[in-house]
Amino acid sequence: MPKLPDVSGRETRRALERLGFLFKRQSGSHVILRRGNRGCVVPMHREISRGTLKGILAGVRVEGFLEAL
Secondary structure, three states: OOOOOEEEEHHHHHHHHHHHOOOEEEOEEEEEEEEOOOOEEOOOOEEHHHHHHHHHHOOOHHHHHHHHO
């Protein structure tokens, strides 16, 4: 598994939308995206910690995410 880069919430949201996730709603500083039955919450922070990013990417191939960045 490749090392995850430091990314912002905006970059993460854009990459996930390229992978087929759709914007559902926003609650404060957190954006909720959905793809089929899968949903994920992306904090719109300047930098997302790697542990949080791993949780967001559960069920998404890391290689595909890196290509979508």
